[in-house]
Amino acid sequence: MSVDERRRVKRLPREVRERQILDAAVRVFSAHGYHNASMDEVSDVAGVSKPMIYAYLGSKEDLFAACIHRESANLLDAVAGGVPLDLPPDMQLWHGLRAFFDYVGEQRASWRVLHRQAISQGGPFSEELLAMRRRAISLVDTLLVRTATKKGLDDNATEALAAALVGAAESLADWWLDHPEVPSKVIASRLMNLAWMGFGDLVEGRVWSPA
Amino acid sequence: MSVDERRRVKRLPREVRERQILDAAVRVFSAHGYHNASMDEVSDVAGVSKPMIYAYLGSKEDLFAACIHRESANLLDAVAGGVPLDLPPDMQLWHGLRAFFDYVGEQRASWRVLHRQAISQGGPFSEELLAMRRRAISLVDTLLVRTATKKGLDDNATEALAAALVGAAESLADWWLDHPEVPSKVIASRLMNLAWMGFGDLVEGRVWSPA
Incomplete structure (x- = not known):
């Protein structure tokens, strides 16, 4: 130097x-x-x-791992910070989904690094990604699922539902990379309708919209 | 020789x-x-x-790629073959989910190869996995979502919902690897309830069960 x-x-x-x-x-x-x-x-x-x-x-490897680590922490912060704990469960889920897809939409570069690059590199990077997914599941379990299912479901079911919801959001965000013309709010609404209403209601033409 | x-x-x-x-x-x-x-x-x-x-x-690399290719084709065949096209949409989805989780449960070794190993290796293997996910989304889109949403949703929404559903199933199957004590039918029922009923109904204690 x-x-x-x-x-x-x-x-x-x-x-x-x-x-x-x-x-x-x-x-x-x-x-x-x-x-x-x-x-x-x-x-x-x-x-x-x-x-x-x-x-x-x-090294370059360390730098890439640091990118994944920081970007995943930012993503989780954005989602956690976007959920208003004083609103009813459906609005909490809605705002959480909006925060997630807004973040992914605004930070497409970051999401690409996080997700596709890390998966296609494998090794220590995929470990970092799996760790992030575990943190995301735990966050969703705490923030949304336990609240939303307080009345309906037993506790040991909520982590499984959180895993399903995180997987759905991740897969939909990946799909969105190939369909960038769809607005963030529309993507969030698709998942909100699936997760909150379910296919059963969608088949009958019942949809969810913010109060 | x-x-x-x-x-x-x-x-x-x-x-x-x-x-x-x-x-x-x-x-x-x-x-x-x-x-x-x-x-x-x-x-x-x-x-x-x-x-x-x-x-x-x-080579060993070719052999691993051939494993991923064969196992993913078998998995998709099991799901496609498990869906009875003459039943109502909810029963189609239910049987599809049962076929998926039964396959993963019976073929844990295969799912581990498919999913965790391929992701952690990266490179050409993750390409094979992404290709499989695209085929799975297309299968679900054709088999389940278009049928289930015939009345309710416009066509261009179904692929997004199929992507969400495939991601949810994949993530839940991955979660299941760490919770092998949960029976296949219970896992399938968790996702069925989330996907068909939605959180909105679950919160109110309404659940889905086979007719």
């Missing part, structure tokens, strides 16, 4: 630099895939030298 | 040998994971020599 570079490091706190690097890395990994992404491009996009990237966040 | 081995090859048709090899490979990959699985063990379990395995099915 040159003396000039050391000076620049001093100017910005480490968290800011790390955020710049991770923002750039998500864009580059998302655009080119893990294998074809180059640390040179991450360095260019971030405006941070390669030696500094290695010093702060380690 | 020795003269003795050549004689043994002659005795059984190629399809039978290939089936023996694939059956053995699914067991070995499932037990040890892709990296730790050895072609020696596949050869032992199958009772087929290593050179013959390479001649018939190629």
